Amino acid sequence: METTIEQLIPGASTAALFAQVATLDQYPPWMRLVHRVEPLEADDGRPAWWVELRARVGPFARSKQLRMVRTVCEPDRRARFERIQPDDREHAEWILDATVRDAAAGSVLTMHLGYSGELWSASVLGRILDDEVRRGTEALSAMFRSPAAPTR
Helix, strand or coil: CEEEEEEEEECCCHHHHHHHHCCHHHCCCCCCCEEEEEEEEEECCEEEEEEEEEEEECCEEEEEEEEEEEEEEECCCEEEEEECCCCCCCCCCEEEEEEEEEECCEEEEEEEEEECCCCCCCCHHHHHHHHHHHHHHHHHHHHHHCCCCCCC
16 A cells, blocks of 8 residues: 655745654654654664554544664755564565655645555555545644744
8 A cells, every 4th residue: 555645834944844854753743644753773873762643433443563673864965764663574565755845835744654464454544544644744734834943
């Protein structure tokens, strides 16, 4: 399952927007899919986090805990996070790639989420994940419109 969302964030500089997407501990206030984040020891010098993802399907909630490592960091441009578990078991792939670029009225955020497992299927839960990423980018846009917006 893969989903890509592109959102114009009016009034946001690429630096301020990148600051919101470059570390996973910034996500919970605007991305409700990212329920909880705890920093971990670095993985070969790369930042790592323990992340709890949570999505609702009617009265039910699905939750998944992952160890995510930032595998790519291009300042003010791109951050990529991948699931890297420190054990010998096979795990479904989770990848979040966030790219920021200048636009005439602010900056554009492109978020790509990839998942190769079975728990979050491409059918019902796939649509839920797509909706959660879309809501998250809209909430981030609203943060930049508020009087207490991140430094632009």
